[in-house]
Each structure stands twice: as structure tokens, then as C-alpha cells.
Amino acid sequence: MTTSILVYGLVNSVILALIAMGFSLTFGISGVANFAYGGFYLLSGYLTWMLLNYLGLPFALAMLITVAVAGLLGFLTYWVILLRVRGIALSEVIATFALGAGMLEFFRWMGFVTYEFTLPCFMKGRVEIFGVPLDYQRLFIIGIGLALVIFLYFFTHHTRIGLSFRGIAQNERTAISLGIESDWTAALSLALGSAMAAVAAIAILPLGIISINVGYDVLLIAVAVGIIGGLESVPGILIGSLILGYAQVITGMYLAPEWMMVVYLAAIVLVLAIKPSGLFGKFKELEERV
């Protein structure tokens, strides 16, 4: 029992972190809360499914195309829509929210809601870890999550684009005066966030069926983890998803699986009441938010 809580709690936490990372990355760099995140997540799932089942492409190629397309769409979202309302927080929020809801409801209207919509696992089969059976897909998810965190660390600390991302995040005006293009960086951040949504979708969706409500759940998860950990900090995201992941698995084991979604509500309200900037919120965030 204890070991299975430990193992599945870890898997659940990595899933949450994978989902939340793209959202918080975009927000941390460009200050755009990408409410279309759930839409991008589901779009990636359906796109992969269509590439596999209509065109019969190999899985690896379909994945690559999906990630690329999601990134491109994210970029276009910024360049076509958000660029015109940049800096007006209200309009940004409404535009992305409308975009996300529009995408999700469009898929619902298309009738993408039946049980045939599942993505294949990377590899079938399972292993035993400390006596707990665990399928390969969940192992892959942990691997992908780790790889993504390490990639992000090196990307933001050791590449030119990554450094310019951090520059814009820290102080936009100074960064502009040093020749970093603000709009270009923000568009790239949206592209990167959407591509990460696609990666998360391809890794996580094989665990269940693809349904429209997953899109809204993803947004909820991203927001809940971000609020608990502090939206812009990567350690905050990791700790936030660990807390939520384990809390969920424990409630799922001892109460009932339906209670798992209630954990989000309780956690959000608690954290907001005690420490509104999130557990790892920095001073700058505190000033902006409180």
C-alpha cells in the first residue's frame, strides 16, 4: 500500500508537472496567461490520432509533426491575435479564453467524443518496481518529465534564446534596450508552451481515452499547480505538482477516486487564503498580485 502510494504518487506528480510546465513557461516569459492551453493540448491529441488513423503515418513521425504544428499554431496565436492586444491584460485573457473554448467545443461538435479515440502507448507491457506493477507508458512519462525539466534548465541557462527569454521575464524594458525583441520572444514563448502542451498530450493521453472534458481539466490542473507553487517558478511548479499529485493519490486510495478533482479546489482555496503568491512566489509576483 505505502509503496504503491509512493510510486503512483510520483507518476501522478510528474503528469501534473508535465501539464503545468507549458502554461507556466509561457506566463513566466511573456506574461500571457494562455487560456487556450487546454485547447492546444486536446488539439495535439486529436491531430496525432488523425495522422495515425487517417494517414497511417508511423507513430514517431506523427509525434514530431504534432509537436511542430502545435508550436506553429502557438506562434500564430501570438502573431495574429495577441500582438494586437498586447499589454491589455483583460483583452489577452478574453482572446485566449475564447480561442481555447472555441477549439474544444469545435471538437465536441465534430463528434470526437466516442471511445475509439485513444492514442497508442509507446510500448506495451509492465514491470514491477518494489512490488508495484507499473506499465511502461507511466515509466516513459517519468522519463519525459525529467528530460523536459533538464532540457528547460539548459535551454534557459545556456542558449541565446533561452537567456533572452529570461531577460524579458526579468525586466522587459532593459531587455529591449539591449536589443532583445520583445514580440518575437513572446511569440516564441507561446510556441514553446504550445509545443510542450503537445508533448504532454502525446505522453499522457495514451493512459485513457481522449475526451473534450480533458481539455478543461488540463487548464484546471495547470492553474491549480501554478497557484500552489507560484506561477512563474520552475521549482514552484515541481513542488506544487508533488504536493497535489500525492494528495490526489492518497485521497483516491483512502476515500474514492471521484474525490481527486475536489483536491484541487481545496488546495487552491487553502493556498490563496494562507499565502496568495503561491508557496514559491517571488517578491515581484507578490507585488503584482497582492
Add this chain to the structure above:
Amino acid sequence: MSVRYRKERLDRGIKARCEDIFALSSYREMLYLLLPRVLPVIALLSLPLLKGVVGLYWEKVLVVTCAIALLALSWDLMASVGLVCLGQALFFGAGAYLTGFLNHSFGWPPFLTIPLGTLGGALFCTLLLLPVLRLRGIYFAIVTLTLPLLLARFIETTKILGGNVGMSGLSPLPGIWFELYVPVVALLICLFGFRRLINEDYGLVLQGIRDNDRAVMSGAINIYKLKAQAVFIAGVAGAFAGAFMTHYYQFVGMPAFALDYSILPLTCAVLGGVGSFAGPTLGAFILVPLSEILRAFGTLRVVFYSTILIICVVGLPEGIFHYIQRKYHQFERLVEVG
């Protein structure tokens, strides 16, 4: 070199004259001031009388329109305090569920449950949003977006209040005239009440919080108290819509927290023009009948609202009402730029 022009806008003479007490000097000026206010009121009050002409179906649409307009007004009031709410369904659902619960469990009549549901629902939402009021801008929007979804999940999970089946067989409203006139009158009271409220000193402080909350704080004003009061006032409007619709449908269930009730008022407000209260009402009276015509398309309607939202936010940030208002008060001419 070609001659370039720019557009110059000037106030009409009658507007300048009407801004003072001299408005009382001629019928023309009095009508200039009165007509835009009185005509919509007369139109709204006479719409229910057309029951025999347009049929009961469109009278039903009128009730739904009023409910959505109330939600849009409550959105606009919160937006004037700088609280951007993406979850108006929270108010609607809270009012609806409380009313339904009181009627279903204790069998109280609508005369009692609707006021209680309205006030109780607004109070519940205010208490729920109390910790969140410390947040600003995007963060508040994020949290309000998630709250109705999570509350729906909560009810579904814990199976309280009828779970995902909901509560049906509630008492009907007494009489068709009651059904038609109560939402219309409530809408008018809210519309003109909110317009008055925001122009009072109290409303100026609320707008000050939107524009610069630090400055208001430095004036030794407790902004959290004011924000909570504004949320309560907005909540009363939203929860009333929910409470009324519960008895109107004689049913309350998960759809009370549906995304429609969040995104449709928002679309109305943005289409009509944010910050004037008349704009959101106008938007509701354009959008809701339109979406009834499009009912055959099912969930594609949300896609339709989304498209309107994006186009309005990006292309017409001003809104219809402000455009009409400008045309009414000002004339335009081209002036050579040289």
C-alpha cells in the same frame, strides 16, 4: 504629394447645451436627453405585451435574454472595479442551487426562495471569493474561471444537492405575467441602479480601484472591503438570474455551472461595450436571440461566441454601444493635415 486627412470629432451643439440646467429650456433638448433612456425602457416593458403576436417561444427567449443581460451587468460591475471575472456561472449556479435546495427540501414557495436564494447565493460567492480578492488582473480571472468548474465537480462527486441528476419538479412560478415582467423589471432596476451607483462617489472610488488600487489604498481606504461589497452587489444580480431561472425551468442541475453562463455574458459585454452597463444589455439583446436562431448548431454555438469574442476584442475593442453613443453626441468631419 497627396493631401492627407484626419478625422475630427466635435461635440454637437445640443450636447454642449444639454450638459447644463439649460436643458430644461426646450422640448428638443429635453427629448435629446430623455429619448435614449426612455425608449429602451418602453420597448422592454412592452415586449411582454406582444405575447400573442410573437408566440410563447420568443417570450421564453426574452426571459433568457434578461437573465443573460443580468449576468452581463454583473460582469460589467465587477470589471469596473478591476475584477475580470471569467466565471459568471459561479453566481448563476450558486443562486440557482440555493433556490432549488430551499424549494426542494423545505417546499418553500418561490416568493420566499427567490429572494433568499439571491441574497444567500451572493453571500456564498462573496465568501468564496474573499481570499481571491487580494489577487489582481489575470490571477483573479484564472481563479474565477476554475471555480464554477470545480464546484460542478464537487457536487457531482459528493452527490449532494442531487448530484449529477439535479433536482427537478420544483414549484412553478405563479402566472405568465409574473414570469415575463419580473426579469424585465429586475433588468431595468439593475441597469439604471448600476449606472447610478457607478456615478456616485462610491462608484468613483470603485473605478479608482480599477485604475490604480495603490493610490486608493494610500487614501486610507480599505480596498478589500470595497471589492467585497462590489462582488456582493454584482453577485446579487447574477444570483437573481440563477434563482429566477431555477423556478422558471422548475429544475436545477449541473448545467447551472455550465460554461455557457460564463462565456455568453462575457461576449455580450465585450460586443456591447465594456464599462457602460447599457452596452452589455444591448449585447445580450443582440446575441441571445441570435444564438436561439442558431440553436440547431448545438455546441457549435460556443465556437460562434468565441469567434465574436476574438473579433471584438481584437478588431472592435470599443463595442457597439460606445460607437452609437459617439455618433449620437458628436459629428465627424475630415480635416486636412498639413
